[in-house]
Amino acid sequence: MTSVLANISARQISQLSNTQIASLTSDDLVGLSAAQVKAFTSTQVSAMDNSVISSLSTQVISQLAPKSVTGLTLSQLEAIGTDQMSGLTTQQVTALYTSQLDAFSDEQIEALDSKQVSALTAQQLSVLSAEDLNSFTTAEIASIKKTSLSGISPAVLAELDTDKIAALTTTQITSLSSNQMAALTNDQFSSLTGAQFAALSARQIAGLDEDIISDLTTIQFAAMTTKQIAGLTTDQFGAIGTANLEALNASQVSALNAKQIATLSAEELNTFTTAEIASIKKNSISSITTTALAGLTTDRIAALSTSQMASLSSVQMASLTSSQLSSLTSAQFGSMTAKQIAGLATDTLANMSGAKLEAMTTRQLSSFSTAQFDALSSASIAALNETQVAGLSAKQLATLSAAELNSFTDGEIAVIKKGSISGITTDAIAGLSTGKIASFTTQQIASLTSAQMGALTSTQLAALTPEQFSAMSAKQIAGLSTTTITKLSGEQLEALTTRQLSAFSTGQFDALSTGSIEALTDQQVAGLSAKLLATLSAAELNSFSETEIAAIKKSSLSGLTTTALAGLDPDKIAAMTTSQIASLSVAQMAALTSDQFSALTDGQFSALTAKQISSLSTSVMAGLDEERLQAMTSKQIASLSTTQFNALSADSIEALNAGQISALSASQTATLSAEELDSFTTGEIASIKKGSISGLATTALAGLSPEKLQAFTMAQIQSMSAAQVDVVIAAYQSN
Structure with a gap:
């Protein structure tokens, strides 16, 4: 086969x-x-x-x-x-x-060798027992494909020897499911190397039991990535021991989220180095509890960055102790928000150094409540710079004593906002040194209230420059006491504007010395009201120059008393303008003496109104010389009463011209004697109004010379009474 x-x-x-x-x-x-x-x-x-x-x-x-x-x-x-x-x-x-x-x-x-093991699929691995897996060498364990590891059940994984767990590659570790991770025993977890632990995903970490987290070694904990750290739940983070917290580095601390930070006590936070404290994210720093924050050591407080400081809430700021605040750097202080400043306790601020306060911005300082600002020590107040002083509000300035205000430099006083100057108390104003008063700008002076102005002492007022005085408002002037007014220097008074001077009450103006009155300028005199002029004596009026007398408004002249007017020197009377003369009342005209009347110029005399003329005394009329009488207008002549006209001397009557005689009334012609009538020229006889002819006395007509009798016109004769005609015929025949 x-x-x-x-x-x-x-x-x-x-x-x-x-x-x-x-x-x-x-x-x-x-x-x-x-x-x-x-x-x-x-x-x-x-x-x-x-x-x-x-x-x-x-x-x-x-x-x-x-x-x-x-x-x-x-x-x-x-x-x-x-x-x-x-x-x-x-x-x-x-x-x-x-x-x-x-x-x-x-x-x-x-x-099986490593290559064969690496060929196993997840499905194949799922039928292997823990005993089978533990029979693998560490190299064979490490050869398992990450895609196949999911076939190992959590129960089987939990029975793996620790050396087999430690043999897993970082790639294999990351492929483990949350359930597989959760199945790992404490011993297995403790066997993980730093590299393996660092390879765990945030999701895997999140699946770990708190007991496992608490049993982690410092090496494992130190190996965790920032992403893993950030992935820890608050319960997991709370399970971390103090030793492991202390093992965290700055990068890991920087990964902590707000919820994790919120679980830390002061003791735990104090295990962080100053560099680690400075690494906490600014959006996490606000979650530190007030108790934990208040328990931080001063060096850790001082380690906070300016951006971290700016992230603290007002409640957190309020929890800081005096020692902690004292440890803050100038830069940290300068980074605080207005809201944070508002949270600082008054007893804390009371211990703030001048250097810290000086580092604050105007915006920060302006956010101080009155209670906070009032809590600052005098030394701290004295440490403020010009920029800071310029930012103070009226309410803040209201807390300052005279001593504290006097600690400001002249330059600092000068930069106080005019809108805030009103906040200074009257007691503080009254206690300012003359040097500080003199350093006020004209705008600041103009911003003082009437009450503040009234609080100024005579010494302080004496220190004011003419420019400062001229900056005062009418309302401020009205607030000055008569005692203060009496001590004004001639230079200060001269600096007052007409508007300011017109704001003087009669009591204030009456308080001025004769020397002060004499120091007034033409423009100031021109601005005096009738009420103010009413306070002047003849001596004070006579202290005015002729130019100043001429500058008095005609609408104000009515304020001059008859006594003061009667006491004016004749040359001062002569200095008055024709419009001023014309504005004098009947009573004022009647008060003029013969000498004053004699001092009137022809222009002034001709400016007298009929009403004024009618008020002249018989003694004044009797004292008129021919030149003065001839200067009178026909209207003025016509306004003379019979008593006034009768008081004229024979020479004055003879001095009348045809125009004036033509203005005589019947009652005036009735006072003429034969001698006075005969002193008229033939032309003047002919100028008598026919309506006034009837007033001529028959005795006066009887004494006329034939030449004067022949001067009467037919119209005049026709207006005579029968008695007058008979006398005229008889007188003519007898001559």
């Missing part, structure tokens, strides 16, 4: 019947070529006698087609010796049914 088999083709081999196959001996198969052996079908292989199978060389076994190997029966598989197992190719191993693989004895399984 051997010679026959050797001479037939592979195709003919595959066509042999099962009966023919069953009759073959091992010797018959020895001489076959590889092609002929490969031609055996699975059915033919299953027909071979067990003795033939057990005697096959490893070479012949290896030449069988993978598909043909699947024909091996269970009894045939059992007949294969452990030395024959090495003849199985990887393709043949892969082709074996699970039932075939399950039929192998423990010895046969153990006889």
Whole structure:
């Protein structure tokens, strides 16, 4: 049979019947070529006698087609010796049914080499027991494909020896399912190398029991990747021992999420180095509990980056102790948000150093509540710089004492916002040094309230520059006490604007000394109201220059008292403008003395209104000289009362011109004597209004010379009474 088999083709081999196959001996198969052996079908292989199978060389076994190997029966598989197992190719191993693989004895399984083991599929591995797997060498374990590892059940995996677990490659480790990972025992987990542990996915890590996490070695923990660390649940993270927490490096600490950070106590946080503290993500730092934060050592607080500081909540900031705050660097302080600043406790702020405060921005400082700002020490207040002082609010300034304000430099005082200056208390204002008062800008001065202005002492006011004084508002001026007003220097008073001066109350203006009144300028005098002028005495009015007298508004002249006006020097009266003269009241005109009236210029006299003329005393009228009388307008002449006209001297009557005489009324002509009437020229006689002719006394007409009698016009004669006509005829005939 051997010679026959050797001479037939592979195709003919595959066509042999099962009966023919069953009759073959091992010797018959020895001489076959590889092609002929490969031609055996699975059915033919299953027909071979067990003795033939057990005697096959490893070479012949290896030449069988993978598909043909699947024909091996269970009894045939059992007949294969452990030395024959090495003849199985990887393709043949892969082709074996699970039932075939399950039929192998423990010895046969153990006889598989690394290549054969690597050929096992997941399905094949699923039928292997823990004992089978433990019979593999560590190299054979490491040869299992990662895609096949899933075939090992969690229960079987849990029974693997620790050296076998430690033999798994990092690729194999990553392919284990969550269930498989969860099945690992503490001992198995402890056997994992750092490299294996580092290879675990976040999902695998998340499936680990807290007990396993707590039993991890520091080496394993230190080997964890940042992704693995971040994947730990809060329960898992909470199971980590202090030693393992201390083993974390900065990169691992930086991976911690907010929920994990929230589980840490002060003691646990203090196991981190300062570099590790600084590595905590800013969006995780806000989850540190206030208790844990308050328990951090000062060096760890000082290690926080500026971005971490800015991420702390106002509640966390409020939990910081004085010692912790004192340990903060200037840069850390400068990074705080307004909301964080608002959370600082007053007792904490009270111990803040000047250097820390100086590092704060204006925005930070402006966020201080009044209670917080008031808690700052005087030394801290003194440490503020110009930029910070410029940012202070009115409410914050309201907490400062005079001593604290005096600790500011002149430059710092000058930068206080005008909108905030109103916050300074009156007590603090009153306590400011003259140097600080003098350093106020004009805008700041203008922003002081009336109450603040009223609080200024005479010494402080004396320190104000003319420019500062001129910046005061009318309302501020009104707030000055009379005592303060009396101590104003001439230079300060001279600096006041007309608007400021007009804001003086009568009490304030009356408090000014004669010297101060004398120091007023033309413009200031021009701005005086009637009420203010009413407070002036004759002596004070006489202290004004002629130009200043002329500058008084005509609408304000009515305020001058008759006593003060009567006491004005004649040259001051002469300095008044015609419009001023015309604005004097009847009472004021009546108060003028003869000397004052005599000092009036022709222009002033001609500017007198009829009402003013009618108020002149008979003594004034009697004292008028011819030149002054001739300067009067016909309207002024007509306004004279009979008493005033009668008070004129004969010389004054003779000085009247035709225009003035034509303005005389009947009541005025009635006062003329024959001598006064005869002093008129013929032209002046003819100018008398026919309506006023009736006023001429018959005695006056009787004393006229023929020349004057002939001067009457026909119209005048026709307006005479019969008695007057008779007298005129008689007088004419007698002459």
